[in-house]
Amino acid sequence: AQTVTQSQPEMSVQEAETVTLSCTYDTSENNYYLFWYKQPPSRQMILVIRQEAYKQQNATENRFSVNFQKAAKSFSLKISDSQLGDTAMYFCAFMGTNAGKSTFGDGTTLTVKP
Amino acid sequence: DSGVTQTPKHLITATGQRVTLRCSPRSGDLSVYWYQQSLDQGLQFLIQYYNGEERAKGNILERFSAQQFPDLHSELNLSSLELGDSALYFCASSPRFTGELFFGEGSRLTVL
Numbered sequence: 001a002q003t004v005t006q007s008q009p010e011m012s013v014q015e016a017e018t019v020t021l022s023c024t025y026d027t028s029e030n031n032y033y034l035f036w037y038k039q040p041p042s043r044q045m046i047l048v049i050r051q052e053a054y055k056q057q058n059a060t061e062n063r064f065s066v067n068f069q070k071a072a073k074s075f076s077l078k079i080s081d082s083q084l085g086d087t088a089m090y091f092c093a094f095m096g097t098n099a100g101k102s103t104f105g106d107g108t109t110l111t112v113k114p
Numbered sequence: 115d116s117g118v119t120q121t122p123k124h125l126i127t128a129t130g131q132r133v134t135l136r137c138s139p140r141s142g143d144l145s146v147y148w149y150q151q152s153l154d155q156g157l158q159f160l161i162q163y164y165n166g167e168e169r170a171k172g173n174i175l176e177r178f179s180a181q182q183f184p185d186l187h188s189e190l191n192l193s194s195l196e197l198g199d200s201a202l203y204f205c206a207s208s209p210r211f212t213g214e215l216f217f218g219e220g221s222r223l224t225v226l
Contacts, residue, residue: 043220101170104157104158107155
Protein backbone atom coordinates (compact mmCIF):
# COMPACT_ATOMS: atom_id res chain seq x y z
CA ALA A 1 0.00 0.00 0.00
CA GLN A 2 1.12 3.49 -0.77
CA THR A 3 1.63 6.07 1.95
CA VAL A 4 2.09 9.82 1.68
CA THR A 5 3.62 11.83 4.52
CA GLN A 6 3.55 15.57 4.96
CA SER A 7 5.64 16.29 8.03
CA GLN A 8 4.75 19.99 8.36
CA PRO A 9 1.20 20.45 9.67
CA GLU A 10 1.49 24.24 9.56
CA MET A 11 3.80 26.75 7.93
CA SER A 12 3.86 30.49 7.47
CA VAL A 13 5.70 32.80 5.11
CA GLN A 14 5.93 36.51 4.52
CA GLU A 15 4.36 37.88 1.39
CA ALA A 16 6.81 37.87 -1.56
CA GLU A 17 9.07 35.32 0.12
CA THR A 18 9.71 31.71 -0.90
CA VAL A 19 8.47 28.67 0.97
CA THR A 20 8.99 24.93 0.50
CA LEU A 21 6.47 22.29 1.56
CA SER A 22 7.74 18.76 2.10
CA CYS A 23 6.24 15.47 1.01
CA THR A 24 7.58 11.94 1.12
CA TYR A 25 5.88 8.83 -0.14
CA ASP A 26 6.34 5.13 -0.16
CA THR A 27 5.48 2.81 -3.03
CA SER A 28 6.73 -0.30 -4.74
CA GLU A 29 5.51 0.93 -8.13
CA ASN A 30 7.93 2.31 -10.67
CA ASN A 31 5.53 4.44 -12.68
CA TYR A 32 3.07 6.76 -11.00
CA TYR A 33 1.82 10.32 -10.75
CA LEU A 34 2.39 12.83 -7.98
CA PHE A 35 0.33 15.93 -7.38
CA TRP A 36 0.02 18.96 -5.18
CA TYR A 37 -3.50 20.19 -4.56
CA LYS A 38 -4.51 23.43 -2.89
CA GLN A 39 -7.60 23.77 -0.70
CA PRO A 40 -8.38 27.40 0.16
CA PRO A 41 -10.95 28.34 2.82
CA SER A 42 -13.68 27.80 0.22
CA ARG A 43 -12.78 24.08 0.51
CA GLN A 44 -12.56 23.69 -3.26
CA MET A 45 -9.76 21.31 -4.28
CA ILE A 46 -7.54 22.90 -6.93
CA LEU A 47 -4.70 21.20 -8.78
CA VAL A 48 -1.46 23.12 -8.34
CA ILE A 49 1.07 20.96 -10.13
CA ARG A 50 1.54 17.46 -11.51
CA GLN A 51 4.62 15.24 -11.96
CA GLU A 52 4.95 11.98 -13.83
CA ALA A 53 7.46 9.67 -12.21
CA TYR A 54 9.13 8.68 -15.48
CA LYS A 55 10.02 12.31 -16.19
CA GLN A 56 13.27 13.40 -14.61
CA GLN A 57 12.62 17.07 -15.24
CA ASN A 58 10.92 18.83 -12.36
CA ALA A 59 7.49 20.28 -13.15
CA THR A 60 6.93 24.03 -12.94
CA GLU A 61 3.77 26.13 -13.14
CA ASN A 62 4.46 29.84 -12.91
CA ARG A 63 5.44 30.51 -9.27
CA PHE A 64 5.09 26.85 -8.30
CA SER A 65 7.78 24.24 -8.84
CA VAL A 66 8.63 20.85 -7.45
CA ASN A 67 11.79 19.07 -6.42
CA PHE A 68 11.16 15.45 -7.36
CA GLN A 69 13.70 12.98 -6.02
CA LYS A 70 12.52 9.56 -7.16
CA ALA A 71 15.19 7.51 -5.40
CA ALA A 72 14.53 9.32 -2.13
CA LYS A 73 10.75 9.22 -2.73
CA SER A 74 10.54 12.91 -2.04
CA PHE A 75 8.28 15.45 -3.74
CA SER A 76 8.52 18.97 -2.31
CA LEU A 77 6.65 22.04 -3.50
CA LYS A 78 8.33 25.42 -3.76
CA ILE A 79 6.19 28.54 -3.90
CA SER A 80 8.07 31.63 -5.02
CA ASP A 81 6.94 35.24 -4.52
CA SER A 82 4.23 34.10 -2.10
CA GLN A 83 0.93 35.93 -2.36
CA LEU A 84 -1.89 36.34 0.16
CA GLY A 85 -4.08 34.22 -2.09
CA ASP A 86 -1.71 31.30 -1.60
CA THR A 87 -3.03 30.91 1.95
CA ALA A 88 -4.58 27.45 1.93
CA MET A 89 -4.12 23.85 2.92
CA TYR A 90 -1.84 22.00 0.53
CA PHE A 91 -2.14 18.29 -0.08
CA CYS A 92 0.44 16.02 -1.64
CA ALA A 93 -1.12 13.09 -3.50
CA PHE A 94 0.02 9.85 -5.14
CA MET A 95 -1.70 7.89 -7.87
CA GLY A 96 -0.52 4.74 -9.59
CA THR A 97 -0.52 4.66 -13.37
CA ASN A 98 -3.50 2.36 -13.33
CA ALA A 99 -5.14 5.59 -12.14
CA GLY A 100 -7.02 3.74 -9.49
CA LYS A 101 -6.68 4.19 -5.78
CA SER A 102 -5.10 7.49 -4.84
CA THR A 103 -3.50 8.44 -1.56
CA PHE A 104 -3.41 11.92 -0.05
CA GLY A 105 -1.18 13.25 2.69
CA ASP A 106 -2.69 14.86 5.77
CA GLY A 107 -2.00 18.34 4.42
CA THR A 108 0.06 21.39 5.32
CA THR A 109 -1.72 24.58 6.28
CA LEU A 110 0.15 27.50 4.74
CA THR A 111 -0.45 31.05 5.91
CA VAL A 112 0.97 33.93 3.90
CA LYS A 113 1.43 36.99 6.10
CA PRO A 114 1.32 40.57 4.77
CA ASP B 115 -15.21 25.77 -12.48
CA SER B 116 -13.83 22.22 -12.71
CA GLY B 117 -16.76 20.93 -14.75
CA VAL B 118 -17.66 18.37 -12.07
CA THR B 119 -21.09 18.90 -10.55
CA GLN B 120 -22.11 17.64 -7.14
CA THR B 121 -25.53 17.84 -5.52
CA PRO B 122 -26.66 18.67 -2.96
CA LYS B 123 -24.12 21.20 -1.71
CA HIS B 124 -25.38 20.96 1.85
CA LEU B 125 -27.41 18.29 3.59
CA ILE B 126 -28.54 18.04 7.19
CA THR B 127 -30.09 14.83 8.43
CA ALA B 128 -30.54 12.72 11.53
CA THR B 129 -28.77 9.62 12.77
CA GLY B 130 -30.09 6.41 11.28
CA GLN B 131 -31.22 8.07 8.07
CA ARG B 132 -30.09 7.40 4.50
CA VAL B 133 -28.88 9.96 1.95
CA THR B 134 -27.77 9.92 -1.66
CA LEU B 135 -25.08 12.19 -3.04
CA ARG B 136 -24.90 12.73 -6.76
CA CYS B 137 -21.98 13.53 -9.05
CA SER B 138 -21.79 14.39 -12.74
CA PRO B 139 -18.26 14.12 -14.13
CA ARG B 140 -16.64 16.39 -16.67
CA SER B 141 -17.69 15.76 -20.23
CA GLY B 142 -15.60 12.92 -21.64
CA ASP B 143 -14.21 11.70 -18.31
CA LEU B 144 -14.97 8.03 -17.68
CA SER B 145 -13.52 7.79 -14.16
CA VAL B 146 -15.31 8.96 -11.04
CA TYR B 147 -13.77 8.98 -7.59
CA TRP B 148 -15.37 9.55 -4.19
CA TYR B 149 -13.53 10.97 -1.19
CA GLN B 150 -14.47 11.77 2.38
CA GLN B 151 -12.92 14.72 4.22
CA SER B 152 -13.72 15.00 7.90
CA LEU B 153 -13.18 18.31 9.66
CA ASP B 154 -9.62 19.61 9.24
CA GLN B 155 -8.39 16.26 8.00
CA GLY B 156 -7.05 14.88 4.77
CA LEU B 157 -8.98 13.19 2.04
CA GLN B 158 -9.87 9.54 2.46
CA PHE B 159 -10.36 7.63 -0.77
CA LEU B 160 -13.62 5.73 -0.79
CA ILE B 161 -14.16 4.22 -4.21
CA GLN B 162 -13.49 4.64 -7.93
CA TYR B 163 -15.57 3.74 -10.96
CA TYR B 164 -14.46 3.57 -14.55
CA ASN B 165 -17.08 3.49 -17.28
CA GLY B 166 -19.65 1.91 -15.01
CA GLU B 167 -17.40 -0.66 -13.38
CA GLU B 168 -15.92 -0.52 -9.89
CA ARG B 169 -12.18 -0.08 -10.34
CA ALA B 170 -10.68 0.51 -6.91
CA LYS B 171 -11.92 0.48 -3.37
CA GLY B 172 -10.58 2.30 -0.34
CA ASN B 173 -11.76 2.53 3.22
CA ILE B 174 -15.44 2.55 2.39
CA LEU B 175 -17.78 1.41 5.13
CA GLU B 176 -20.27 -1.38 4.45
CA ARG B 177 -23.05 1.14 5.19
CA PHE B 178 -21.88 3.10 2.14
CA SER B 179 -22.36 2.06 -1.45
CA ALA B 180 -21.87 3.68 -4.82
CA GLN B 181 -22.57 3.11 -8.46
CA GLN B 182 -21.90 4.70 -11.82
CA PHE B 183 -24.71 4.79 -14.32
CA PRO B 184 -24.59 4.40 -18.14
CA ASP B 185 -24.65 8.19 -18.56
CA LEU B 186 -21.53 8.20 -16.31
CA HIS B 187 -23.02 10.09 -13.43
CA SER B 188 -22.41 8.51 -10.05
CA GLU B 189 -24.25 8.26 -6.77
CA LEU B 190 -22.89 7.62 -3.29
CA ASN B 191 -25.42 6.16 -0.89
CA LEU B 192 -24.86 6.53 2.83
CA SER B 193 -27.16 4.59 5.14
CA SER B 194 -27.69 4.12 8.90
CA LEU B 195 -25.96 7.44 9.33
CA GLU B 196 -23.91 8.12 12.43
CA LEU B 197 -22.62 11.37 13.87
CA GLY B 198 -19.12 10.48 12.67
CA ASP B 199 -20.29 10.42 9.07
CA SER B 200 -20.53 14.20 9.14
CA ALA B 201 -17.99 15.32 6.57
CA LEU B 202 -17.37 16.90 3.22
CA TYR B 203 -17.79 14.36 0.45
CA PHE B 204 -15.94 15.08 -2.76
CA CYS B 205 -16.43 13.62 -6.15
CA ALA B 206 -13.68 13.89 -8.74
CA SER B 207 -13.36 12.83 -12.35
CA SER B 208 -10.28 12.09 -14.36
CA PRO B 209 -9.27 12.10 -18.00
CA ARG B 210 -8.05 8.75 -19.18
CA PHE B 211 -4.38 7.94 -18.47
CA THR B 212 -3.44 11.23 -16.84
CA GLY B 213 -4.33 10.52 -13.24
CA GLU B 214 -5.23 14.17 -12.80
CA LEU B 215 -8.31 14.67 -10.65
CA PHE B 216 -10.87 17.40 -11.22
CA PHE B 217 -12.88 17.92 -8.07
CA GLY B 218 -16.42 19.03 -7.58
CA GLU B 219 -17.26 21.56 -4.89
CA GLY B 220 -18.23 18.84 -2.46
CA SER B 221 -21.36 17.90 -0.57
CA ARG B 222 -21.31 18.87 3.09
CA LEU B 223 -23.19 16.33 5.16
CA THR B 224 -24.17 17.11 8.72
CA VAL B 225 -25.65 14.31 10.81
CA LEU B 226 -27.45 15.47 13.95
